[in-house]
Structures are given as C-alpha cells and as structure tokens.
Amino acid sequence: MIITLVLLGRYLESLAKHRASQAVHRLLALSPGRPAWFTGRTALCDDSEVGKGDLIEIRPGETIPLTAS
Numbered sequence: 001m002i003i004t005l006v007l008l009g010r011y012l013e014s015l016a017k018h019r020a021s022q023a024v025h026r027l028l029a030l031s032p033g034r035p036a037w038f039t040g041r042t043a044l045c046d047d048s049e050v051g052k053g054d055l056i057e058i059r060p061g062e063t064i065p066l067t068a069s
Contacts (some may be wrong), residue, residue, distance in 0.1 A: 050056060
C-alpha cells in the first residue's frame with residue numbers, strides 16, 4: 001500500500017510539473033514582438049525608440065509591444 005501511494009505521488013508530481021511547463025511556454029508565446037513605425041513605409045524598431053505621439057502600426061492579431069509610461 002505504501003509503495004502504491006509513493007508511486008501515485010510521483011505520478012501526480014510529474015503531471016503537475018508538465019502542466020506548469022506547458023503554461024510557461026504558452027505565456028512566452030504571448031510575448032509581443034517589435035513595434036512597426038508608420039512613416040509612409042513600415043519599418044521595425046526597438047520599443048525604446050518609440051516616443052509619445054509616434055504612430056505605430058498594429059496588425060490584426062498582434063499584441064501591443066509597448067508599455068504605458
């Protein structure tokens with residue numbers, strides 16, 4: 001009986017680790033890319049280069065890669 005409980009505990013621990021790992025990978029996939037400036041043509045830039053009042057292009061389905069400051 002003790003061996004069964006130990007094996008069940010190891011299985012549940014392994015299952016929990018696997019689910020946590022999958023959740024972390026899904027969160028990393030949600031991280032935003034680079035913003036695209038719109039100045040007559042589209043160009044990729046770093047988020048530190050974008051300032052207040054700049055126009056950026058956000059395509060459908062993309063996340064906004066900037067934070068409010």
